[in-house]
Amino acid sequence: MKNYLNATHGLRSWLLTKDHKRIAVMFLIAVLISLMLGGVFAMVLRLELLTPGESFLDAQTYNQMFTHHGVVMTFLFMIPGIPTVFGNFFLPMMVGAPDVAFPRLNLLSFYLLVVGAIIMLVALWFGGVDTGWTFYTPYSTSSESSVALAVFGVFIVGFSSIVTGVNFIVTVHTLRAKNLGWLKLPLFVWAIYATAIIQVLATPVLGMSLLLVAVDHAWGFGIFDPALGGDPILFQHLFWFYSHPAVYIMILPAMGVVSEIVCTFSHNRPASYVLIAISSLGIAFIGFLTWGHHMFVSGMSVFDAGAFGILSMFVGIFSAIKVFTWTATLRRGRIRFTAPLLYFFGFMFLFVFGGMTGIAVATSSLDVHWHDTYFIVAHFHFIMVGGTLTMFLAACHYWFPKMFGRMYHEGWALVGAIGVIFGFIFAFTPQFLLGNWGMPRRYATYPDQFQWLNVTSTAGATILGLGVLVSVVTLVYAAFRGPVAPRNPWGSRGYEWLAPTPPPVHNFDAPLEIKRGPYDYHQPE
């Protein structure tokens, strides 16, 4: 049986492939390497923070390390993570298409990511960057580290994101199978579609502002440097105009994965298809209007603070709609308990907790105390790690049989999931308390009284790291040695499961005929 994995052979057939599935697998390898690298940086940070003073990193190295952790995790894992891997692999299959609309652009997107990543890593390795992933001016334009090269790398990675976004939008519009109307699209497609809109509209702003930082840094243009007549706050506006929507680039695809997993493993329709689909678009839209909540203490006007505060609350409403709908979907279902479902359960707790603390920090007077403390660090890790990482791993397990034609070991997968969720809570709950206590973020050294909470956090981070490691090893082992998987091991009604396992080069043996919706569990198959 020929499938996309064994249709052609040799390294060349992979590196120059135009098959969206092979490109997705290459993306998977790239983002897994990024995840491991970012994880190593994180562990180095946590180990240094075991003691209040300097232990094995000096302040300069520590500052570079948290920058590297942030840059790698944000731009090379979180943002490309789910869309480029699972979006690439499954979005065409979910709309019944043989490939994405622009297969060559798809390959270009991969190489842009790789080239950008290499430039960034070169900058990090030679010279290092010590500005934090936010590149705040005027520090970033005056820092002596290799800021210009690093932001150039991010600039190129941004193009990868734009190209992928364009590709997905066009694919959804033009390549849907016959009879596949918009309201029959799987919810994952809606989520990726909303994400793609943000990628296309917001990323150019990041690209331009980072380019301005680079010219400021390299040639002293002074666009953001007050000593030359520039404005440092302007950079914050431009930066967050992208980087706040970027948070939704990270979490919306994860929400799409949740919708698929909860329906498949409860054997049930989504409690409300329309609400989940619309709220994805709502988050994408409102996400463009909330950036100012990062700047409550930058000296913004009271009116602006009020406006951005209330707009930020709307994101909470849309997210809450999704959460309630997912919970209601479980009701009267037929629930099969697996590793992806365990990740889903972890996600629900972490996401609601992290999301509600998001409402808390959007409350302007509370944010004044929490801004730039460990509370913020804990909040966005709850959303990003608790939301995106858990769903990335869940997606890895859920779609693993379809992608590689083999089953993973359920027991070890559950061990990994427990390690990730438990370690995560253990690692970041103390950081909320540290923030309340007043410990600022990006601190190489800290006053003694903060030590024991930091030790607790490091212990939790270690468990989290081991959990991720167990999961990845389980999956990599299964990819080569796992038992052969049936076509549809979960009994899902999703269109992607109609394809053979693993899928052939053009996904379906015959053009997909859409006779039912993707969640029609109430009808016999």
Add this chain to the structure above:
Amino acid sequence: MNELLRKILFLPEQVSTVARDIDHLHFFVIIVTMIGAFGVAVFTLYFIIKYRESAHRGGELPPDARPHRSPAGVPWWVEAGVIAGLFALFLLFWVIGFGQFVRISEPPRDSLTIYVTGKQWMWSFAYPNGAGSNGVLYVPVNRPVKLVLTSRDVIHSFFVPEFRLKQDAVPGRSTQMWFEATRPGRYPIYCTEYCGMAHSTMLGEIVVVSGAEYEQKLGGLEPVRIAGPQVQLPATPGEGRVAELVSLAAVGERVAAEAGCLRCHTVDGTPHIGPTFAGLFGARIPLEDGKTIVADEAYLTSSMMDPAAQLHRGFTAVMPSYQGLLSAPQVGALVEYIRSLQYVPRVDGNVPLPADTGQPVPLVTPLPPVEQQAANPAQAPGARPPLRSEQPAGAGKQPPQIEAPSGVVVPGEGDR
């Protein structure tokens, strides 16, 4: 209850007038968050257990677990009600939080003003009497204190956890925060905006003392050191002699003379190339585009850095930018100097007059010369006395302009 929750949440002591209220909102929001997260988790777990596959004996579904056509059997109005309730809850957070934000954004009018400069990696403070200190800020207890912040290099952020307050110090700009400490003691100041290598050692201390102790402390401090390209450092005092304290406004006067400000800006109220400094501070300034702006610390600072951006109507944009030419402490001293001229009357009755009260003030207040003579601030209702009362030790050394408010027209009286 307050203390218990505060300790559970690891919040530091509440030492400012706003800390307690902010904490109460904090408790409310966090308790709701906990209920939400655990509530969703419990429901999810309950459904996962109740509707588990193995409970479907022999493929038969329990009676209430039949697959259904209506989505999950929840009527639309339940859904709408839940969403509306949630929105009302978030709105309540916002209303309370924004109210508090407004409160912490607007300093009381009788605040004591202290100028704060962040630099890599230290905080410097300049007091109105001309004293200066590094790293340690002395403030009196039970008295509103306004900090006017700026930075000499990169962005810093001034954070006092015990006060629950924080404000960025931005180079080339002036930002402000205010607080009223409620208990004497020593509290840490952290820099919370990453500012380079030694960011985590940019620590300071705020020392809250009684009013009498505060004046005593200030008398013993060194004069503020103004360093900048245009101004010579004060002569080194001889051995065993403490340099004489000069008020910050007097330092500002010297800066104004040496930087050339006084070539275009008068201090006696007569119009010249630029707007007069007399009565400028706190006045509502008409701009070219028809809008108006209050000449506060932020406006004065930004006008030094980018004079054309918000140009006083009727003047031409001939002033060069002083960005990079004036150091942050020099800017602070200049602002304090202009502030000290707040109650000096203007000669031309057609320019706006001070508006440093809560009441709205007409933009242009024509002043017949007779009334101008008759106006006496001491008897005016709601009149604010000159700054003397809020000056700590050294108030006697104020520039003479402050001492002679004979022609001051206070708003409300000068209306007609």
